[in-house]
Every structure is written in C-alpha cells, then in structure tokens.
Amino acid sequence: MRLGGRLAAAIEVLGDVEARRRPVADALKDWGLSHRFAGSGDRAAIGNVVYDALRRKRSYGFRMGDESAAALGFAAVIDGLGMAPEALAAALAGDRFAPEMPAPERLAGFLAEDLAAAPAAVAADVPDWIGERLEASLGLAWVEEAQALAMRPPLDLRANTLKAGRDKVVKALAPFGAEPAGLAPDGIRIAAIAGEGRHPNVQAEAGFQKGWFEVQDEGSQLAALLAGAAPGEQVLDLCAGAGGKTLALSAAMENTGQVHASDADRQRLAPIHERLKRAGCRNVQVRDPREDLAGLFGQMDLVFVDAPCTGSGTWRRRPDAKWRLAETALAKRLEEQDAVLDRAARFVRPGGRLAYVTCSLFHEENAERVAAFLARHADKGFAVADAGARWNALLPQADGRCRIDALGGGSVLAMTPRLTGTDGFFFAALERAR
Numbered sequence: 001m002r003l004g005g006r007l008a009a010a011i012e013v014l015g016d017v018e019a020r021r022r023p024v025a026d027a028l029k030d031w032g033l034s035h036r037f038a039g040s041g042d043r044a045a046i047g048n049v050v051y052d053a054l055r056r057k058r059s060y061g062f063r064m065g066d067e068s069a070a071a072l073g074f075a076a077v078i079d080g081l082g083m084a085p086e087a088l089a090a091a092l093a094g095d096r097f098a099p100e101m102p103a104p105e106r107l108a109g110f111l112a113e114d115l116a117a118a119p120a121a122v123a124a125d126v127p128d129w130i131g132e133r134l135e136a137s138l139g140l141a142w143v144e145e146a147q148a149l150a151m152r153p154p155l156d157l158r159a160n161t162l163k164a165g166r167d168k169v170v171k172a173l174a175p176f177g178a179e180p181a182g183l184a185p186d187g188i189r190i191a192a193i194a195g196e197g198r199h200p201n202v203q204a205e206a207g208f209q210k211g212w213f214e215v216q217d218e219g220s221q222l223a224a225l226l227a228g229a230a231p232g233e234q235v236l237d238l239c240a241g242a243g244g245k246t247l248a249l250s251a252a253m254e255n256t257g258q259v260h261a262s263d264a265d266r267q268r269l270a271p272i273h274e275r276l277k278r279a280g281c282r283n284v285q286v287r288d289p290r291e292d293l294a295g296l297f298g299q300m301d302l303v304f305v306d307a308p309c310t311g312s313g314t315w316r317r318r319p320d321a322k323w324r325l326a327e328t329a330l331a332k333r334l335e336e337q338d339a340v341l342d343r344a345a346r347f348v349r350p351g352g353r354l355a356y357v358t359c360s361l362f363h364e365e366n367a368e369r370v371a372a373f374l375a376r377h378a379d380k381g382f383a384v385a386d387a388g389a390r391w392n393a394l395l396p397q398a399d400g401r402c403r404i405d406a407l408g409g410g411s412v413l414a415m416t417p418r419l420t421g422t423d424g425f426f427f428a429a430l431e432r433a434r
C-alpha cells in the first residue's frame with residue numbers, strides 16, 4: 001500500500017473507534033481481517049497513525065479547527081511522520097486511494113497554532129473532567145505530565161534472572177537497539193519508535209521462547225522491586241492477572257519460598273500457567289478463584305495488591321482508553337480498590353506488609369485509598385512505610401526522580417512518564433505491627 005491508502009485506512013479506523021466507542025485494538029484487528037491484502041508493514045504504519053491521532057486527539061482537533069477523523073489522520077501524519085504539507089500533497093498526488101487533502105488554510109493553521117492559547121485540558125489532550133482530576137492529583141505540572149502521557153512509549157523488557165542476566169539479553173537483542181534501562185536493575189529498553197517504524201516482535205525471538213526475558217514496563221518492574229519480596233518468604237499476589245508481577249516477584253525470591261497467585265477472574269489468570277512454565281518459576285502456586293484461601297489468613301509475609309484501576313498511567317499505550325473512561329467507571333474502581341484492600345489485610349501476618357500498587361495517576365485511586373484504608377482499619381496496627389526512602393536506597397541513580405508524598409507518618413510514591421520515563425504507577429507499602 002502507498003501512503004494514501006494507509007492514511008485512508010487510518011481515517012476509516014479512527015471513524016470506527018469514534019462512532020462505536022470501541023477499543024482501538026479491536027477496530028484495527030477488524031480492519032485487518034477485512035483487508036487481507038494489507039501486509040504487516042501496512043498494518044504497522046496504519047496503527048502508528050491511528051495511535052498518534054488518539055494520543056493527541058484534542059490538541060490536533062484544536063490546531064486543525066476540525067475534529068473529524070480525516071483531520072486527525074492528516075495531523076498525525078504531518079506531526080508523527082514529520083511530513084511537510086507540500087511533501088504530503090506530492091506523495092498523495094495521483095494516488096486514487098488517497099483521501100482528499102484538507103484546505104491549505106487548515107494546514108497552515110495547524111502548523112501555526114500555538115497551544116499556549118488553548119484551554120489547559122486541550123493542551124493536555126484529555127477530557128475536561130480528567131484534566132480537573134489530573135490537576136488535583138499532580139499539581140502545577142499536570143499539563144506537562146499529561147503531555148508526556150501522550151507520547152509514544154518505549155518497549156520495555158525484564159531480564160528473567162532465573163534464566164538469564166541482563167547483559168545476555170541486551171546482547172541477544174542488540175540488533176533491535178536494546179539497552180539497559182535507566183532505573184530497573186533487570187530492565188531493558190528499546191526506544192520509542194520514530195516515524196513509520198515499528199517495534200520488533202521480540203516474542204518471536206529464541207531468547208523469549210527460552211524464558212530469558214518478559215515484556216514488562218519499567219514502572220511495573222519497579223513496583224514489584226519496591227515490594228521487597230525476599231527469598232524464602234510467603235507472598236500472596238492477590239490480583240495476579242496474567243502474572244506480569246508474579247513472575248518478577250518469583251525471580252526476586254530466587255525461586256524459593258512461595259508465591260500464591262490469585263485473581264478474582266479465571267480468564268485473566270489463564271495465561272499465567274504458560275508464562276510460569278516458560279520463565280522456569282517453581283515457587284508459584286496458582287490459586288483458582290473458587291478456592292478458599294482462608295488457610296492463608298494471617299500467614300503472609302507480603303500481600304501484593306496490584307489493584308484493578310482506571311489504567312490512566314498507561315495511556316501512552318492505550319490512548320483510546322482516555323476518551324472512553326467514564327466518571328462512573330472511576331467510581332466503580334474506587335469501590336473495588338477498597339474491597340480488595342480490606343480482603344488483602346486479612347492475609348497479612350503480624351509484622352508482615354501489604355503493598356498497594358495501581359497503574360493510575362489519580363489521587364483518588366492512590367493515596368486517598370490508602371488513607372481510607374487506614375481510617376477503616378485504625379485498630380489493626382497498619383502503618384504506612386516510607387516508600388520514598390526505599391526508592392532512594394534502592395535507586396540512588398534515580399536522583400529522587402518520582403513523586404514522593406508524605407502520608408500517615410510514612411510516604412507513598414508515584415512514577416510518571418515525565419518523571420521516570422515509565423508508565424504511570426503508584427506504590428505504597430503498609431506494615432502490620434508485630
């Protein structure tokens with residue numbers, strides 16, 4: 001396919017996402033199924049335009065003076081591919097599949113428009129109600145934070161130390177530009193793609209099949225690291241899902257002790273079996289959601305709660321989600337977070353700890369949930385640990401990067417694309433008195 005056909009396809013997919021308010025991944029998949037002639041390079045290029053347009057949907061619409069799918073598609077090509085309108089017009093000339101170019105004054109306006117004059121939520125590329133929440137959560141720099149959340153993400157991997165050290169993985173993936181990540185000790189990063197490129201399919205590599213590494217955002221790796229799961233401990237991963245953090249906890253424990261991996265949803269838990277096998281994790285017991293875990297009450301050294309959340313910290317990777325998120329969904333997540341924290345508390349042994357993690361940037365889902373938990377369990381002897389001090393001790397090279405907020409005598413922390421170059425993550429640890 002030539003550029004014109006790819007752009008027309010991207011506009012079609014953007015229209016579908018908008019009209020049906022459906023996940024972009026589903027819309028792209030359906031387009032691929034009904035256009036089997038398109039090769040993998042075409043699909044990647046179309047995906048880039050669609051994702052870029054969704055990351056910057058509001059500011060592109062503002063700068064174009066037009067929020068239609070076509071305007072967004074053209075904006076993404078000009079901005080994301082760095083193509084001047086004249087070069088774009090030349091590339092589309094004579095291509096019968098190409099969409100019609102926007103009027104020259106629209107394109108001139110797009111290039112000239114200064115976002116300084118735009119409302120903050122437009123410059124931040126979020127709906128108004130989310131802008132208000134980000135401002136309350138992140139303070140003065142919230143627009144810059146949201147703009148960093150609208151950038152293309154890198155591809156992060158974690159070396160599985162049960163099978164391979166980081167150097168070995170970096171070497172194996174050197175042809176793809178893999179480098180040691182800046183913060184996570186086992187992290188490996190392949191930089192965000194530029195222009196029309198695409199990330200390599202690392203899962204097709206022999207090293208992946210052998211279990212040498214996992215695909216995992218560096219922020220997720222750091223959240224697992226901060227929990228401090230130690231060899232020989234008894235750990236309950238209460239919201240294990242597909243097991244991203246379970247695998248990291250198992251490796252940190254050097255395949256000793258025991259990780260009980262549980263989730264309320266069997267479907268989400270299903271992929272964990274295959275992943276554990278490939279990664280060589282022998283200290284993980286997967287617990288069926290129907291299983292009674294009462295035998296673990298008061299027994300765990302660490303209960304890890306990777307809570308269900310809005311996922312607002314992951315919008316670089318899932319930009320469609322920020323336009324679909326409803327206030328009612330946020331309210332529901334808060335209830336679930338309270339419920340799962342209450343449940344988690346029962347498993348912590350005296351002297352043990354409870355780690356609370358979300359991939360959200362909203363204060364309500366983060367520090368507010370921890371404060372509400374403390375208020376509900378004032379008599380149970382839980383206190384907030386000093387997560388900020390732990391961060392500084394584990395990651396001296398991070399030079400205090402990340403947001404640290406005092407809470408209940410300790411501190412909680414947040415990673416953000418702007419501060420840590422990771423997805424947005426929140427981490428708090430609660431210690432139960434002996």
Ligand SMILES: C[S@@+](CC[C@H](N)C(=O)[O-])C[C@H]1O[C@@H](n2cnc3c(N)ncnc32)[C@H](O)[C@@H]1O
Pocket residue numbers: 238239240241242243244245246262263264265268306307308309336339340
């Ligand atoms: C953020 S995801 C977990 C991601 C996973 N830990 C990982 O690293 O790949 C949150 C998970 O919490 C689960 N969940 C929601 N409510 C729950 C509850 N009350 N108890 C246990 N799991 C719950 C969801 O099914 C979902 O899989």
